[in-house]
Amino acid sequence: MISVSEAKAILQKQQIHRKVITLPISESCGYFLAEAITSRLDVPSFDNSAMDGYAFCWDDDFLKNKEEGISLQVVGEVAAGSFRDQVLEKGQAVRIFTGAPIPLGADTVIMQEKVQRQGDQIFIQKDHLEKGSHVRYRGSQCKEGAVIANPGKKITPGMVSLLASVGVGEVKAWKYPSVSLLLTGNEIKNVGEQLQVGQIYNANGPALEAWLSSLGIGKITTRKVSDDKEKVIESIAKALEESDIVLVTGGISVGEYDFVQVAMQENGVEPLFYKLKQRPGKPLFVGRKGAKMVFALPGNPASVLSCFMQYVKPFLLSWKGDDSSWERFELLPLMEGFEKKIPLTQFLKAEKLGSQIRVLQGQESFNLISFGTASGFVEIPEEVEKLDAGSLVKFYPW
Ligand SMILES: Nc1nc2c(c(=O)[nH]1)N[C@H]1C(S)=C(S)[C@@H](COP(=O)(O)OP(=O)(O)OC[C@H]3O[C@@H](n4cnc5c(N)ncnc54)[C@H](O)[C@@H]3O)O[C@H]1N2
Numbered sequence: 001m002i003s004v005s006e007a008k009a010i011l012q013k014q015q016i017h018r019k020v021i022t023l024p025i026s027e028s029c030g031y032f033l034a035e036a037i038t039s040r041l042d043v044p045s046f047d048n049s050a051m052d053g054y055a056f057c058w059d060d061d062f063l064k065n066k067e068e069g070i071s072l073q074v075v076g077e078v079a080a081g082s083f084r085d086q087v088l089e090k091g092q093a094v095r096i097f098t099g100a101p102i103p104l105g106a107d108t109v110i111m112q113e114k115v116q117r118q119g120d121q122i123f124i125q126k127d128h129l130e131k132g133s134h135v136r137y138r139g140s141q142c143k144e145g146a147v148i149a150n151p152g153k154k155i156t157p158g159m160v161s162l163l164a165s166v167g168v169g170e171v172k173a174w175k176y177p178s179v180s181l182l183l184t185g186n187e188i189k190n191v192g193e194q195l196q197v198g199q200i201y202n203a204n205g206p207a208l209e210a211w212l213s214s215l216g217i218g219k220i221t222t223r224k225v226s227d228d229k230e231k232v233i234e235s236i237a238k239a240l241e242e243s244d245i246v247l248v249t250g251g252i253s254v255g256e257y258d259f260v261q262v263a264m265q266e267n268g269v270e271p272l273f274y275k276l277k278q279r280p281g282k283p284l285f286v287g288r289k290g291a292k293m294v295f296a297l298p299g300n301p302a303s304v305l306s307c308f309m310q311y312v313k314p315f316l317l318s319w320k321g322d323d324s325s326w327e328r329f330e331l332l333p334l335m336e337g338f339e340k341k342i343p344l345t346q347f348l349k350a351e352k353l354g355s356q357i358r359v360l361q362g363q364e365s366f367n368l369i370s371f372g373t374a375s376g377f378v379e380i381p382e383e384v385e386k387l388d389a390g391s392l393v394k395f396y397p398w
């Protein structure tokens, strides 16, 4: 058996065979850039007004005059989306609106609130006059050809806005992996089906599908397979053909009907590790075949969820291009002391209350009742036997 940290180190070392996908920017949020993006133009591409008001040409004499202020003649108007091709002369002003091009000859804008208008004349008090005010200059955001986002960066709504502003409509990003789910067990029935004695509802399938889709993984193929050696071998073979990542639940322990491990061998899956010093999820198996990765999650639902959280989720996120995926925990104080009775790392269902962590009742790996309140799992390291209230622990939120 290897430790939790050894298992994570093995996974972090795996080479990932990502593919590139070209996406319209409106569908790219959450993906990670596979290319550097350069601006297609100077932005803004023309000098324009930052305010609704009046544009005029600055004159140093404005401030030398003894009068209270200056008067200008309004000779026209320019709205956003239009332009004025006549040159503005000294003593003239143009009504202008936010985003509209600064007319030729003008270099300064005054907000309309700071102006008194009478007919075609405006009066501006001296203390409101400032050379070059309220002009957004061409290229002041970025110049044509400038790198505006680097490869590896996550595409956010903010980045989409930037991409559109510089004329970029499509991006190359890392493609999300496709995932096959294989749910083993004769006893598993889907919600809605009639349960006979000995049968249970399939909790792992819906939980993993929900989690995968919340991570943006849209391509999921789910199969149920009975505890039949040939069928397990065959369905793992199919899953390996169709998806980048195969998740199996159940059948990985040592019972007479646990055929997953032998099916891995039969399919030529090379084991990376099997069995960890942890609870839940001790009999976790991880292997790879070429570019494909296989995670066989021990069937108890809390084991499935805790193994997904600790190993599958960070691996999937790093496949997507997220290089911080293995550090998704918060260090928070325990509300109450905890005694660990086993020499294994424990992942406990826990609730975050304010900035503290409460370990919940019902930690058995078949028992799901605390998932009604749990906001994540807390890690109690292998070597720790006792933690006092207030001790800092790693908390992994959903
Ligand atoms: N002799 C030993 N027995 C067991 C050991 C061991 O070391 N020696 N390990 C135990 C541990 S720890 C775990 S965890 C389980 C893992 O077993 P499997 O991966 O083989 O899983 P199954 O036996 O198929 O199922 C376990 C449990 O989970 C329920 N299950 C399975 N699939 C679903 C599903 N889709 N939805 C809800 N519940 C599911 C299944 O009915 C079983 O109750 O092995 C221990 N045994």
Ligand code: MOO
Pocket: 278, 279, 280, 281, 282, 283, 298, 300, 302, 303, 365, 366
């Ligand atoms: O390790 Mo098993 O996952 O305790 O139930």
